Amino acid sequence: MRNTCLGLVLGLFFLAGCSVSKKAEKSYANAEYDVAINQYQTLVKKNPRDPNLNYRLAEAYKKSNKIGQGMPYYRAAIQNGIDDEMAWFEYAQSLKAVGKYEDAKDALNDYLLKASTPSIKKLAEDDLASLEKLDLLKDRESYYRVKNLETVNTPAAEYSPVYNKGDLYFTSNRDGGKVYKATGTGFTDIYSVKTRGAVVDLTSLKALDPIINDPGVNEGSVAFSPDGYTMIFAKGNTGKSSDAEQINLFFTRYRNGRWSTPRPVNVNEPSSWDSSPAMSPDGTTLFWASDRPGGLGGSDIYSATLNNRGRWVDIRNLGPEINTAGDEAFPYMAEDGSLYFSSNGHPGLGSMDIFVAKRQGGAMRVDNLGAPVNSEGDDFGLFLFNPTRGFFSSNRPGGKGDDDIYTFVNDDPNLKIINFHLAGTTVTPGVTGTDEILGNTKVRLLDEKDDKLISETFTGDDGSFNFQVFGEENYYLVAEKPDYFTTRIDFSTVGKTPDRSTLTELITNVTFETKIRLEKIIMQKPIVLENIYYDLDKDDIRADAALELDKLAQLMRDNPEIEIELASHTDDRAPDDYNLDLSDRRARSAVRYLVSQGINASRMVARGYGETQLIIKEAQTEEEHQVNRRTEFKVTKYDKSKFIIEDEDQPGSLQDDEFDKYFKRGNGGEQE
Secondary structure (H helix, E strand, O other), X not given: OHHHHHHXXXXXXXXXXXXXXXXXXXXXXOOOHHHHHHHHHXXXXXXXXXXXXXXXXXXXXXXXXXXXXXXXXXXXXXXXXXXXXXXXXXXXXXXXXXOOHHHHHHHHHHHHOOOOOXXXXXXXXXXXXXXXXXXXXXXXXXXXXXXXXXXXXXXXXXXXXXXXXXXXXXXXXXXOOOEEOOOOEEOOEEEEEEEEOOEEEEEEEEEOOOOOOOOOOEEEEEEEOOOOOEEEEEEEOOOOXXXXXXXXXXXXXXXXXXXXXXXXXXXXXXXXXXXXXXXXXXXXXXXXXXXOOOOOOOOEEEEEEEOOOOOEEEEEEOOOOOOOOOOEEEEEEOOOOOEEEEEOOOOOOOOEEEEEEEEEOOEXXXXXXXXXXXXXXXXXXXXXXXXXXXXXXXXOOOOOOXXXXXXXXXXXXXXXXXXXXXXXXXXXXXXXXXXXXXXXXXXXXXXXXXXXXXXXXXXXXXXXXXXXXXXXXXXXXXXXXXXXXXXXXXXEOOOOOOOHHHOOOOEEEEEEEEEEEOOEOOOOOOXXXXXXXXXXXXXXXXXXXXHHHHHHHHHHHHOOOEEEEEEEEOOOOOOHHHHHHHXXXXXXXXXXXXXXXXXXXXXXXXXXXXXXXXXXXXXXXXXXXXXXXXXXXEEEEEOHHHOOOOOOOXXXXXXXXXXXXXXXXXXXXXXX
């Protein structure tokens, strides 16, 4: 009887344990991480040596933004034989989050002795290399002064400060209403407060309209258009299992004293996390973070360009110079083109550090801002009030609560900012021979070294464009529009940088001007190739002719939608048959050269016309004969279906009419 009772008791205990375990797994699967923490803690107390339960508890802490508290459970999982090698890497991250850098190094070194998963081994090696650089970061001289913005912060979370038209906007869960089960705190809303720099008028503090803030949904980081009347912000996480992982970007317009109904931005990826938006100073580029498929790590930073229809197009990942196998988020572009962002994948002092990426000499350089801006905690969401002052967020020790907003001042005595701009116009030859404006044209700025895209824009009706460029670099400008030849010109800032020692102002603006001329594609219209010369009675391509044919090869690469006839002509000072044969050989020689430069032979036809198409019928001088001895091409086929200037069918919703009109009228603001 005693054994029977004991078996019954053990059976009930087992069933109860299974019930708790299933509940914990369900909570974790539904992204209710704070709920899962309490449930896993109960299980771990009863089974302290279970490696999987300890690891799951540690991961729940990490996913609720408390990775430091997960540290002892990662350690317990490893000590009790966890199979998942990722536990070692996450353990090192938790040690870094509490400032135990040497212990993090030891953990990574121990793991690398037994590592067998290449991807995790690479993460560990990179992280160890980052830790080895910590002393350099700590010892580097810093001119930053940092201060907690105590008048705004509370024991709750305040983060992602953005200044706009006299107001400081930020995100907070200070309301303390309905609990978000992932973190165990309230849902976040967007707030604003009047401020002059760091001087805050707390009496003006208010949550944004209910049309923006939903009590059962998390609202996140915000970004504003240059005129301050269009806001893009993150919204998602209702707490329901059906959409627990989905965060999207929305936009709204301020008109008639209120914000309009938010609409989705057309860059959102279904079932992905799209958040922390930022706009370039001119409002033509959107940056944001996303964990969509195809990235380089957890979350990557992406960009999109505003076209002339008010849609964000040409979505692209910023690539391995910015993004890593870790997480990158909270981008912000300054007036000088510097891109600030937060990352736990680049060498840093803690979990998330703030970095700045600047182009220098044709390459992107990424630097950690160092202490005191960065700490062992999460540091993120930087915004510049002006070139020497700004705001950022941090959950570092010593704050008033969870995430706090901090202000900073940069006292660097040698800080001299030079803003380079390239202003231009797209034109086309008019019927009278003078240039006419060619509006609604896509213009791309490319690195001359490798044709890598740096920036792109669409000209308005006035044909104007403006790019941020950088000192001591060489570029290509490529303009494209349906029914016109895609045209490429070069531009350089090499040798044009002012001597910094002579500058007396904090900010110096340097603007260059250029013009891109696009020719309309007219079928069968001959276009003469200048300076294509051949030696007497020869068809060999001379070096000077090769230079000109290289330009045609580039035109063919830039215009894959065209096929051409390449024609050679002679003067009339030899027999007809001889001239016809010579011109045919010269035309075929030119086509062979273009094929050697990578142009598909099927796109070209060689034809010699001899003296049958003289421009000057009775040429007398050598100059007149030279006019007749010409090489030219004409377009014989134009397949417009191959001309892809943008993807009109990108996933996501269209912008509404008001947003479309706003951008078409040139970012003109609407007064309250």
